[in-house]
Amino acid sequence: MSKINLSRAARIKTQAGELRALKIAEHGKWAISPWNDLSRLLLPGATKLAFYWADPRFWFQDVAGTIPVTAPGQPIRRWVSVAPGTPALVQPTNADFAPVSRRWPKTGRFNLLNALTEIPTVGGSWGVTGGTMVNGLLTENTANSAHNTFSLGSNNAWSPNLPIGTRVHLSMWVKAVGDTTTAQIAFGATNFGTGSFANFDLVTGDVAATGCNASMVPEDGGWRLLADAVTTATASAGAAFALCLTNNNFAAGRVPAYAGSGRQLEWGKVQISLSEHPYQRVASVNDITEAGVTDVWSAFFDGVGDWLQSEVAVDLTASGQLSLFAGAKKLSDAAQGTLAELSINAPSASYTGSFILRAPQTAGGNDFMIYNRGATGSQNSQAIGLPAPLPAVISGLSDLSDVARIRANGTLRTTTAAVFGGGNYRSDILYVGRRAGSTLPFNGMLQSLIIRGGDLPDNATVIETETIINDVWGAY
Amino acid sequence: MQRVTVAIANDATLVKGMNQLQVLMGKSEGFVTYTTPRWQDSNGNLYYVSSGNWTQEQIDGATDTDAYTEELDGMEENFPDLFPLLDITAITAAQTAFTWDVPAAPDRVSAVIENDAQVSVVILGLTPVQEDEE
Numbered sequence: 001m002s003k004i005n006l007s008r009a010a011r012i013k014t015q016a017g018e019l020r021a022l023k024i025a026e027h028g029k030w031a032i033s034p035w036n037d038l039s040r041l042l043l044p045g046a047t048k049l050a051f052y053w054a055d056p057r058f059w060f061q062d063v064a065g066t067i068p069v070t071a072p073g074q075p076i077r078r079w080v081s082v083a084p085g086t087p088a089l090v091q092p093t094n095a096d097f098a099p100v101s102r103r104w105p106k107t108g109r110f111n112l113l114n115a116l117t118e119i120p121t122v123g124g125s126w127g128v129t130g131g132t133m134v135n136g137l138l139t140e141n142t143a144n145s146a147h148n149t150f151s152l153g154s155n156n157a158w159s160p161n162l163p164i165g166t167r168v169h170l171s172m173w174v175k176a177v178g179d180t181t182t183a184q185i186a187f188g189a190t191n192f193g194t195g196s197f198a199n200f201d202l203v204t205g206d207v208a209a210t211g212c213n214a215s216m217v218p219e220d221g222g223w224r225l226l227a228d229a230v231t232t233a234t235a236s237a238g239a240a241f242a243l244c245l246t247n248n249n250f251a252a253g254r255v256p257a258y259a260g261s262g263r264q265l266e267w268g269k270v271q272i273s274l275s276e277h278p279y280q281r282v283a284s285v286n287d288i289t290e291a292g293v294t295d296v297w298s299a300f301f302d303g304v305g306d307w308l309q310s311e312v313a314v315d316l317t318a319s320g321q322l323s324l325f326a327g328a329k330k331l332s333d334a335a336q337g338t339l340a341e342l343s344i345n346a347p348s349a350s351y352t353g354s355f356i357l358r359a360p361q362t363a364g365g366n367d368f369m370i371y372n373r374g375a376t377g378s379q380n381s382q383a384i385g386l387p388a389p390l391p392a393v394i395s396g397l398s399d400l401s402d403v404a405r406i407r408a409n410g411t412l413r414t415t416t417a418a419v420f421g422g423g424n425y426r427s428d429i430l431y432v433g434r435r436a437g438s439t440l441p442f443n444g445m446l447q448s449l450i451i452r453g454g455d456l457p458d459n460a461t462v463i464e465t466e467t468i469i470n471d472v473w474g475a476y
Numbered sequence: 477m478q479r480v481t482v483a484i485a486n487d488a489t490l491v492k493g494m495n496q497l498q499v500l501m502g503k504s505e506g507f508v509t510y511t512t513p514r515w516q517d518s519n520g521n522l523y524y525v526s527s528g529n530w531t532q533e534q535i536d537g538a539t540d541t542d543a544y545t546e547e548l549d550g551m552e553e554n555f556p557d558l559f560p561l562l563d564i565t566a567i568t569a570a571q572t573a574f575t576w577d578v579p580a581a582p583d584r585v586s587a588v589i590e591n592d593a594q595v596s597v598v599i600l601g602l603t604p605v606q607e608d609e610e
Contacts, residue, residue: 063505073477073529094504096482096528179589181478203479203529203591221592248478302593304481304527332594335604438512439607443594 034468035082038450041457041465047318048453049083050310050430054297054446058082059101063090072103073204076299079308089308089432099299099306099433102205102445130260131245136267137177140245141260162191166231170241173268175222176202180263184244186255187212187229191240196229197254199246208250218331218389222266243267296447296472303332303443307434314342316425316453322355323456324370324396325465327447327473330359330388333366337442340449343428344436346373353426357396359442360388370396370406374420381416383408388444391475393466397456400424409476410466425453447473480535481527481596482587483580484570486513490585491524492563493570499558500544500551500567501534507558515602521582523602527593538587539574541567 035053043049052058059069060078065088069076075098079089091098131140162168168191174183181203187196198214200207202223207214212229245263246252301307316322328339339357346354354373361369361380366387371380383406386392398404400420406413432449434441448469457465470476484494495507503509513522537543544567552559573584579601580586588596597603 075528093506094498094509094526094528096480096498096503096509096526098528100529176591179478181591203477302479302527304525304593304597306527334594435607439514439604441604 034472038465038468039082041461041468042323042450042452043083045457046452046454048086048314048316048451049081050086050314050449050451051082052079052089052432052446052449053082054299054448056101056297059299061095063092069101071204072101072206073201074101075099076101076308079299087311087314087430089430090311091306091308093437097305097307097437099301099308099446100204102298102300103296133267138243138245138265138267140263142262143260162231162234164231164234167228168192168231168240169226169228170270171224171226172243172270173219173222173224174200174202174243175266175268177264177266179248180245180265181248182246182250182252183225183265184242184246184252184255185214185225185227186242186244187227188239188241191231191233192229193232194254198225198227199250199252200225201250206250210254222268296474298327298329298445298447300445301433301442303335303337303441305434305441307437307441308432309437310430312429313427314430314451315427316342316353316451317427318424319453319455320374320400320422320424321454321456322372322396322398322425323450323452323454323462324355324357324394324398325448325450325452325469326357326394327391327469327475328359328368328394328444329391329447329475330368330386330442330444332443333360333364333388335363335443336361336440337444338431338433338435338440339442339446340451341431341435343426344431346371347378349373351426351428353400353424354428355396355398355425357394358440359394359444368392368394368406368408370394370398370404372398372400372404372416372420374400375423376421377419379404379416379419381406381414383413391445391473393470393473393475395462395466397462399456407462407466410463410470477529477531478535478589479527479591479593479596480530480587480589481593481600482525482585483515483597483600483602484510484524484585485573485580485582486522486524487582489566489569490573493566493568494524494585496561496563496567497538497544497570499555500547501530501537502547503528503534505555507561514605515580515597516605517580517601521580522605523580523600525597525600525602527596535589539571539576541571 056069058080059076061067061074063077065078075095077091077098183200185198196211198209200216212227214227217224246256247258337359339359341356343351343354346356356371358369360367367382367384369380369382381404395407401422403418404416484490491510495509498504498509510524513524515523515525575584578586588599590596
């Protein structure tokens with residue numbers, strides 16, 4: 001079968017499958033984790049491997065490493081390297097400067113469902129209780145109210161009236177306004193009983209689902225909420241679902257009653273599938289064609305003050321060659337962002353043997369950039385055409401005695417001239433998220449960061465490394 | 477937990493007070509949270525900015541000068557190196573100047589509760605100080 005006829009998602013899957021088959025042939029079994037496989041792949045020949053993988057088992061909420069990260073939304077003040085002998089990243093100053101743990105379905109992917117509507121103003125078969133709905137803005141009453149809900153009403157053509165046991169999928173975009181932090185999707189009691197609902201934390205991305213499946217994905221400055229439940233009765237009437245504000249109570253029960261406080265929620269398109277097959281079409285490379293999307297952890301940097309730094313210097317002095325891999329997602333191209341930088345100011349001639357990974361390199365640049373400074377020269381390698389908020393897998397393959405290359409999402413983007421003048425990389429503090437912990441803050445998510453000193457790996461190893469990262473991160 | 481973004485005017489007393497308040501709040505282990513003002517308003521006034529998730533207790537305690545009595549009592553034992561440097565007057569000044577939902581200004585500590593820190597700095601009326609690369 002020709003790969004040319006396969007979708008990109010299918011090709012990725014095929015590559016991953018081939019990789020697994022290869023691993024099975026080589027080792028008799030597939031490794032227990034992607035970071036184990038990456039270590040096995042990248043350790044041979046490495047003079048140094050600083051390897052940071054987003055997963056709670058490598059994270060702590062304190063610098064000393066005594067309080068583990070156990071859930072989304074917690075500060076990451078210590079990020080332990082997967083590879084032994086390399087320093088942990090720490091946030092030495094304040095929890096408010098620490099990136100926050102995040103977990104959600106593979107970045108950028110959600111399902112297109114077969115029914116789509118824009119949120120209308122109040123009227124027709126849409127109903128609001130305890131609030132108002134005007135031009136997509138749901139506002140809870142300030143007076144006491146039974147609850148605040150916006151329902152797809154009983155007369156709407158999309159009311160279920162489906163056989164018992166039919167799985168119904170909802171997908172909707174929401175954005176918190178003001179101090180609103182939580183939202184709830186409650187499936188209609190008439191068709192689904194009173195036990196199916198999900199609470200969404202619009203700050204941390206955490207989800208609590210009861211009697212249904214639910215997840216959330218960041219999108220356009222807000223969140224795409226996804227939920228599905230099974231009908232327990234066949235009924236021609238009754239609301240399909242309700243969206244509730246829960247008085248910022250993430251632990252609230254279904255359609256909670258509380259005193260009104262005037263909280264608001266912006267609400268966009270709603271997609272509904274009343275069939276067992278919600279995956280209707282693929283409109284872009286960010287869509288998937290199969291059920292079941294695994295979730296992925298990442299460290300969220302707020303673009304204002306978050307940063308980490310290596311506890312001690314990362315010693316790269318044994319080599320003038322450096323391989324750098326990162327799974328990351330910019331949330332904005334508005335300003336320069338420092339994803340990683342060795343030394344406090346790599347562009348300065350005082351810091352030969354430094355490097356930078358930037359996202360983006362220039363305000364509005366829609367790019368990623370790797371910068372190297374050798375003994376006598378320095379140069380940028382840019383991967384352009386990668387606008388926020390798309391996720392990416394970035395690779396930098398640099399030789400200070402030769403050229404530097406940057407790859408993005410599996411393809412070579414730029415090769416520099418041989419301008420560095422040789423020399424080796426330096427031993428210095430590695431900063432992640434802000435230059436020198438001070439300026440050029442990165443706004444986005446970091447899923448993995450691998451810095452490998454030593455002879456550059458061959459092309460097959462580079463591609464295999466990228467494929468393993470992408471298999472988790474879902475960038476392309 | 478709610479994301480709180482704070483902008484502190486470039487005022488020595490306010491900065492000192494906020495640095496010390498951060499320790500009382502349990503967010504920092506040293507008086508070093510705010511070291512360099514990296515944000516500015518439209519008039520060029522400089523500000524120190526931080527953003528992170530705060531508990532309701534921390535939010536309520538930001539302006540309550542009696543909120544951290546216990547923590548102050550425990551400072552000598554828990555932070556013996558910091559204890560001699562405590563400046564209650566500066567902490568009180570910072571809490572008194574702490575104001576919610578207003579743009580940053582040279583005479584106060586401004587704070588916003590908003591999920592997106594990027595939105596918060598816009599509400600605070602701030603932009604990053606541009607850095608000239610070598």
